Amino acid sequence: MSSCCTPQTVDLDPTPRIPGKVKTVALVGPPNSGKSTLFNRLTGLRQKVANYPGVTVEQHFGKMSGIDRSDLTLIDLPGIYSLNSYSEDARVAIEVLTGKMPGTPAPDAVLLVLDSLHLERQLMLAAPVLALGLPVLLLLNMSDVMEARGGVVDTLALAQELGVPVAKISAARGTGLDAITHFLNQHSANSAPQLELPVVGNARSYRQWATGISTRTKYKAPISSTWTRRLDSVLLGRISGPLVFLAVVIAVFQVVFTLGQPLSDGMQELLNRSGDAVGHLMGSGWMESLLIDGVWKGAASILVFLPQILLLFLFIGVLEDSGYLARAALIADRVMRTIGLNGKAFIPLLSAYACAVPAIMATRTIENKRDRFATILVTPFMTCSARLPIYTLMIAAFIPNKHILGNFFGMRAAVMLALYLLGFVAALATARLLKSSILKASAAPFILELPQYRVPTLRSLGLRLFDRGMVFCKQAGTVILSVTLVLWALSHIPFGTSLPDSIIGHIGRWIEPAIHPLGFTWKIGIGLLSSVIAREVIVGTLGTLYGADPATQSLSLQAALRHDLTLGGAMALVVFFAFAMQCTSTLAIVKRETNSWKWPALQFAYMSVLAYVGALLTNVLVSRIF
Amino acid sequence: MFYSSFPVREETFHYSGKALIALSELKTGRSGVVEDLELPEEVQHHLMHMGFVPEARVLAVRRAPAGDPTVYSIAGFEVALRRETAQWIRVREDKGQVK
Incomplete structure (x- = not known):
């Protein structure tokens, strides 16, 4: 490499590593340029797409069956600005691209995806990618939008300048994809062009190079849509910004509960009726007891929450796809700064309202490792959808449906809101604690790209809800079902005994002294044990246990809980769930992302202690006051 | 290299007659x-690599x-930058102003 900024000649060798045979193709491009949308088109898979930079944080593989080339593997990579790694997700992309990622084959060809709305800047990435020496097809994505807004580029001239084929496509609409098929069939016919490339690694020379090319190819940037700026003047306004932010949070909350409740009730009705119908067909006997009291009650008590959870995912999905999430991060930066993190950490925290697992993956866009670990460690405090079943159940059973503050706000909603706040405050306080002790670090710069607003497509939202619904039902059908079955069996062995004398009764009474100060009975204790697998399991467990006990068999789950717990114990239980780390999937993902058992172990211990102490205090306080 | 040291910057200041300021001092609406x-x-x-290279136009939105x-x-x-x-x-x- 020469030492200064003069362009140098690099011999581009289009021959793949196995001559004439492409097996692995990589999708490369800057963040938010539409790689994952294209990946889904080409493979028929469903990688998550959303409208903010950094949605894809690790490499994904798929067979290119979308264009009838199942013999080829396509790798979707996190977005990069250059071949210098800055954050964890960029490091992944670069290692895969250069063949240094263990377990991932080096790509034989590259599909370089650039957003044609910002071609001049995005071309900067073309220089280092072309210098890799692999066959490259340059795809100008969103070219339909560019042309509709009066943008122009001479693709022939661009192909000549770069010495690689260029195609205009729209990944969202699926147009222009035949160019990819053509490229993959023909690429070995490429002649080896002599190309003037700028010095590797020098941003300024890349820039000059990119500017030169865009001038010579008569690139005219489209008129940028004015409504992103106009919307921002409201959504980021000095007064309107925070107000809209609050309104969004409250609206999510209100809709999930006011609209979700009737839907849940309808679901309950449906499940009860079908349970009864099956029960009548079966007649009575131990088989009926197993299927109706054990399996059906357990599964049904979980399935009723499906409508609310889907509504929550719908809302988070709209926030992600529209581009508002990045604005929320900007508004939250000030608050996040006081706890030693920056606004970027807010994106995973908000996503964690749906589920902590994808949220923890999303922390890969946080550049500073210590900031990233702190965010990972506090994310499970955010009230995820798996806490909704137990919260809703306990609140419906113990909190009267009274209005406070007129007709707008009910007492039940107030308790629910308090629980959400409790989780959020615990997350912030813990982050503060971590950032001022074991994860202390100098402030990392906050650099956040704000995407243009987009109207979320029904297709993307629909697919997301469908996938989520399937995951939930599968969980209810496998994990929860088997836990329920085991519990039913343990609560009926030795055969013919009553529940307190069964195996489960003995285990329950053995742990009871430890949880008695919290106001919990032994049945709740069994519920807590089973919910270490996943939070929502407790509802199924309680459904099965109360169903197996003759004293509460004929009661609804809510009535059975009122029969068994005091108000203090009930509130202590929800506080316990607000703090406790009861999710094996989260622990596994924390282990994977931090690459050590130390962090998930610390997290589990810390959250368990906090849960126990919090529940103890709640029980004592509530019992004193009421 | 293109990143110059402070004295050089002073010189440019004198020759051009236009003020060199920190980006953070740029008023909103100005470029x-x-x-x-x-x-x-x-x-x-x-x-x-995101575009903040010398000679690039920047607008404080x-x-x-x-x-x-x-x-x-x-x-x-x-x-967004702090x-x-x-x-x-x-x-x-x-x-x-840049549009």
């Missing part, structure tokens, strides 16, 4: 041309509700 960056290497590199960070428009897209980062990017303020 300028990037002169140079003086940040830790990794951060600087990242910013330059708006400040976040709390007054910081600020949204800048550069190379056709928008990036004052503590933007103060290490020097720009030559100009009269015109």
Whole structure:
């Protein structure tokens, strides 16, 4: 490499590593340029797409069956600005691209995806990618939008300048994809062009190079849509910004509960009726007891929450796809700064309202490792959808449906809101604690790209809800079902005994002294044990246990809980769930992302202690006051 | 190399007659041309690849509700930077505005 900024000649060798045979193709491009949308088109898979930079944080593989080339593997990579790694997700992309990622084959060809709305800047990435020496097809994505807004580029001239084929496509609409098929069939016919490339690694020379090319190819940037700026003047306004932010949070909350409740009730009705119908067909006997009291009650008590959870995912999905999430991060930066993190950490925290697992993956866009670990460690405090079943159940059973503050706000909603706040405050306080002790670090710069607003497509939202619904039902059908079955069996062995004398009764009474100060009975204790697998399991467990006990068999789950717990114990239980780390999937993902058992172990211990102490205090306080 | 040291910057200041200011001092609605960056290497590199290179036009679009960070428009897209980062990017303020 020469030492200064003069362009140098690099011999581009289009021959793949196995001559004439492409097996692995990589999708490369800057963040938010539409790689994952294209990946889904080409493979028929469903990688998550959303409208903010950094949605894809690790490499994904798929067979290119979308264009009838199942013999080829396509790798979707996190977005990069250059071949210098800055954050964890960029490091992944670069290692895969250069063949240094263990377990991932080096790509034989590259599909370089650039957003044609910002071609001049995005071309900067073309220089280092072309210098890799692999066959490259340059795809100008969103070219339909560019042309509709009066943008122009001479693709022939661009192909000549770069010495690689260029195609205009729209990944969202699926147009222009035949160019990819053509490229993959023909690429070995490429002649080896002599190309003037700028010095590797020098941003300024890349820039000059990119500017030169865009001038010579008569690139005219489209008129940028004015409504992103106009919307921002409201959504980021000095007064309107925070107000809209609050309104969004409250609206999510209100809709999930006011609209979700009737839907849940309808679901309950449906499940009860079908349970009864099956029960009548079966007649009575131990088989009926197993299927109706054990399996059906357990599964049904979980399935009723499906409508609310889907509504929550719908809302988070709209926030992600529209581009508002990045604005929320900007508004939250000030608050996040006081706890030693920056606004970027807010994106995973908000996503964690749906589920902590994808949220923890999303922390890969946080550049500073210590900031990233702190965010990972506090994310499970955010009230995820798996806490909704137990919260809703306990609140419906113990909190009267009274209005406070007129007709707008009910007492039940107030308790629910308090629980959400409790989780959020615990997350912030813990982050503060971590950032001022074991994860202390100098402030990392906050650099956040704000995407243009987009109207979320029904297709993307629909697919997301469908996938989520399937995951939930599968969980209810496998994990929860088997836990329920085991519990039913343990609560009926030795055969013919009553529940307190069964195996489960003995285990329950053995742990009871430890949880008695919290106001919990032994049945709740069994519920807590089973919910270490996943939070929502407790509802199924309680459904099965109360169903197996003759004293509460004929009661609804809510009535059975009122029969068994005091108000203090009930509130202590929800506080316990607000703090406790009861999710094996989260622990596994924390282990994977931090690459050590130390962090998930610390997290589990810390959250368990906090849960126990919090529940103890709640029980004592509530019992004193009421 | 293109990142010049301080004395050089003083000279440019005298010859051009237009003020060199920190990007963080650019008022919203005003634009300028990037002169140079003086940040830790990794951060600087990242910013330059995002478009903050010398001679690039930058517009201060708006400040976040709390007054910081600020949204800048550069190379056709928008990036938010905190004052503590933007103060290490020097720009030559100009009269015109970039759309």
